[in-house]
Structures are given as C-alpha cells and as structure tokens.
Amino acid sequence: MSSRKRIGILTSGGDCPGLNAVIRGVVKTSGQLGYDCVGFLRGYEGLCDPVQYMTLTKKNTEGILSQGGTILGSTNRGRFAATCNIEDRVGLDPDLLEAVGVTVEQLDIDGLVCVGGDGSLAIAHQFHEFGIPVVGVPKTIDNDLSATAFTFGFDSAVACATDALDRLHTTAASHERVMVLEVMGRHAGWIALHAGIAGGGDLILIPEIAWTFDEVCRKIIDRELNGRRFTLVVVAEGAALPQQGLVATNVEGAQARLGGIGPIVAREIERRLGKETRTVILGHLQRGGTPTTFDRVLATQYGAHAVRLIVERRFGEMICYNPPEIGSVPIAEAVNRIRVVDPHGSAVRAARALGISFGDEAAPHSPFARPTERCDELRPSDAATAEEVEANADFALEIAEAAAEEALLD
Numbered sequence: 001m002s003s004r005k006r007i008g009i010l011t012s013g014g015d016c017p018g019l020n021a022v023i024r025g026v027v028k029t030s031g032q033l034g035y036d037c038v039g040f041l042r043g044y045e046g047l048c049d050p051v052q053y054m055t056l057t058k059k060n061t062e063g064i065l066s067q068g069g070t071i072l073g074s075t076n077r078g079r080f081a082a083t084c085n086i087e088d089r090v091g092l093d094p095d096l097l098e099a100v101g102v103t104v105e106q107l108d109i110d111g112l113v114c115v116g117g118d119g120s121l122a123i124a125h126q127f128h129e130f131g132i133p134v135v136g137v138p139k140t141i142d143n144d145l146s147a148t149a150f151t152f153g154f155d156s157a158v159a160c161a162t163d164a165l166d167r168l169h170t171t172a173a174s175h176e177r178v179m180v181l182e183v184m185g186r187h188a189g190w191i192a193l194h195a196g197i198a199g200g201g202d203l204i205l206i207p208e209i210a211w212t213f214d215e216v217c218r219k220i221i222d223r224e225l226n227g228r229r230f231t232l233v234v235v236a237e238g239a240a241l242p243q244q245g246l247v248a249t250n251v252e253g254a255q256a257r258l259g260g261i262g263p264i265v266a267r268e269i270e271r272r273l274g275k276e277t278r279t280v281i282l283g284h285l286q287r288g289g290t291p292t293t294f295d296r297v298l299a300t301q302y303g304a305h306a307v308r309l310i311v312e313r314r315f316g317e318m319i320c321y322n323p324p325e326i327g328s329v330p331i332a333e334a335v336n337r338i339r340v341v342d343p344h345g346s347a348v349r350a351a352r353a354l355g356i357s358f359g360d361e362a363a364p365h366s367p368f369a370r371p372t373e374r375c376d377e378l379r380p381s382d383a384a385t386a387e388e389v390e391a392n393a394d395f396a397l398e399i400a401e402a403a404a405e406e407a408l409l410d
C-alpha cells in the first residue's frame with residue numbers, strides 16, 4: 001500500500017451530468033496536494049461486503065470532464081437507502097456503519113467525498129455522526145437542495161428540456177396542436193420553470209402553485225382568440241393533479257416513483273376543448289448526456305473545494321454555492337430542508353409579466369400581482385396516499401389504453 005495519504009470518493013443516488021467532472025476535480029486537486037485517490041463503486045454499496053473500489057489517477061480519469069453519468073457507477077436503491085420521503089428518514093443498520101468504518105480505516109482513507117442528493121447526503125450525515133470522516137457534494141437535476149443556490153446537473157437538465165420545447169414548438173405550430181411536455185422535478189418545479197421560460201412555454205404547471213384545468217383551458221382559449229392556434233404546456237412530474245394529487249407508483253421501501261401526469265393533463269385538455277393534444281415525457285433523457293459549461297465549471301469547483309474541506313478537516317460539511325462564492329454548510333443543515341420555487345419570486349413574476357400562465361387564477365390587472373398560494377410553508381409532501389396512487393394508476397391506465405386504441409385507429 002502507498003505511504004501517501006488517501007482520499008476516497010463515491011457517487012450516490014440518481015446520476016446526473018457533471019458527476020465525472022467532480023471526480024476529475026477531486027483526483028486532480030488531491031494529486032496536487034500529495035494525496036492518492038480511490039473511487040468506491042456503485043455508490044455506498046462499494047464500501048463493504050464486498051468492498052469494491054478502483055484507484056483513480058490522472059491517467060484513468062483523462063477525458064471524463066465532458067462525459068455524462070459516472071465512471072464509478074451509482075444506485076438509489078439497496079442497503080444504504082436512508083430516505084423514503086422527505087421527512088421519512090431511515091436509520092442505517094449499525095453493523096453496516098461498523099463495516100464502512102473498517103473499510104475506511106483499512107484503506108487509510110483520510111476523508112471520503114460523498115456526492116449525492118438529499119437522500120444520499122442523509123447517509124453521509126449518519127456516517128459523520130458515527131465518526132467516519134466525510135464531506136458532502138450536492139448533486140441533483142432537480143435543484144431542490146437547500147443551502148446551495150445551484151446543484152450541478154440542473155443546468156444540463158434544463159438545457160435538455162429547453163431543446164425539447166424548441167422542437168415541440170415548431171411541430172405544435174405546424175399542426176395547431178397543444179403539446180404537453182412532462183419534465184422531472186419531484187418536490188420542486190425548477191426544471192419546468194426554467195425550461196418553460198427558456199423554451200417559450202405558455203403554461204407551466206409546478207408543485208408549488210395550485211392549478212386547475214379550468215384555468216389551463218382558459219389560457220389555451222385566450223391564445224386561440226388571439227390567433228395563436230397552438231400551445232406549449234410544461235408540467236413537472238410532481239405537480240399534483242387538482243383534487244387527485246400526485247401521479248405516482250408506490251415502491252416498496254423506496255421513494256414513490258413519479259411520472260405520468262403529462263398524458264393525464266393532455267387527455268383532459270383534449271376532452272374539454274376538443275383540441276388535438278400530444279404528450280412527451282422527457283424522463284431520463286434529462287439525466288443523460290454531456291454536462292453544460294455551467295455544470296462543468298460548478299462540478300469542477302465542487303470537486304476542488306471538497307478536497308479543501310478534507311485538508312482543513314472540516315468533516316460533516318457540504319460544499320455549497322452562494323454566488324459568487326463556493327462555501328460550505330453542515331450536512332445536517334442541508335438535508336433537512338427542500339428548496340422549492342418561490343411562487344412570489346422574480347422568475348415566476350417575470351414569467352407572469354410575459355403572459356405565461358401557471359394554471360392558477362390569473363391576476364386581472366397587474367401581472368406582478370401575487371399568485372394563489374398553495375402553502376406558505378413551501379414543504380410539499382411526496383407521500384401520495386395509497387388511495388391516491390391507486391386512483392391515479394387506474395386513471396393513467398385508462399388513458400394509456402385509450403391512447404393505444406387511438407394510435408391503432410391512426
């Protein structure tokens with residue numbers, strides 16, 4: 001074994017563009033400071049039973065800056081799942097913690113960089129409490145981690161959704177159709193909001209603003225009356241249906257799997273207005289591909305500063321971005337609050353000023369007037385009740401069947 005000190009790194013949870021840029025940032029910075037680097041495979045799983053890792057060098061991380069995904073692999077399932085819903089934390093098995101401690105000691109790891117979202121950082125926090133030297137790096141395309149203005153991966157996801165809207169725009173206009181684009185965003189509507197603004201969306205439906213089909217249809221009719229015979233709707237997967245709540249499938253021992261609200265919205269628009277409507281669910285396309293310039297810069301800085309935290313022995317802290325500076329906060333602080341879109345914030349108000357509707361009651365006189373509030377607390381719950389999930393699943397199935405039938409008729 002090398003006599004140099006070692007830094008460990010792992011990537012956990014859902015992947016996103018920029019993970020490799022963090023890995024490269026950590027490897028290059030560690031090398032400059034006289035550390036060796038090892039990467040644990042498949043997220044936290046690689047830490048024990050069996051221990052799986054690879055030595056990371058400048059050579060074997062060459063060219064990964066622009067690659068999507070993670071060369072170390074990742075998982076959001078398995079023995080280290082520490083969260084079911086936002087407030088539903090699960091304590092890790094003490095034997096597991098013990099085994100991780102042994103690995104860290106045996107491999108002479110001076111500090112472990114855990115790159116992950118809310119759930120993964122909740123695990124890192126448990127490691128810290130157990131005495132394992134960890135630092136956190138925030139990642140998620142959803143951009144919903146409090147304590148950091150941006151997580152890397154978000155900008156790339158928004159770029160993907162914006163590109164989809166640009167493409168939908170031309171075909172929607174040609175066919176005079178309504179196009180519904182469903183994007184990711186479990187608890188927060190950041191992707192929908194930013195892509196909707198960047199891609200010229202007409203209606204943006206997000207979890208933070210209660211909306212109704214009446215208002216959605218009213219906006220479409222208004223456009224028709226003004227000679228705009230097509231409409232682009234962007235809907236976040238976590239934007240609850242009026243009365244029916246989240247469209248989700250419950251998964252045993254894990255977070256509910258969201259998705260499927262887009263076709264329901266499209267179907268209802270078509271039913272009410274008799275207007276041809278189509279849906280695209282963008283899904284995991286938003287998580288793949290090459291990171292944008294912004295995400296590369298952010299991820300690289302996160303990697304370098306994570307090494308700094310280890311050198312400064314600031315364990316239990318997470319890197320964060322408070323523009324223009326990269327700082328850090330206790331991981332505990334970062335995992336307890338979700339950062340959602342402010343319905344009164346400047347982006348929403350600017351969108352309204354442009355005439356974009358959020359599917360809520362439009363302010364008649366001032367576009368800058370306050371929208372209908374969903375809740376002051378800004379803590380949407382991920383927990384669809386079993387009845388909600390069942391009802392929505394039935395509804396979604398009905399719609400999928402009808403769509404399949406229609407496709408056959410076409």
Ligand code: F6P
Binds near residue numbers: 076140184
């Ligand atoms: O949290 C990031 C995210 O991409 C969410 O937007 C989405 O709901 C979820 O992960 C999907 O996870 P999975 O890859 O397990 O389907």
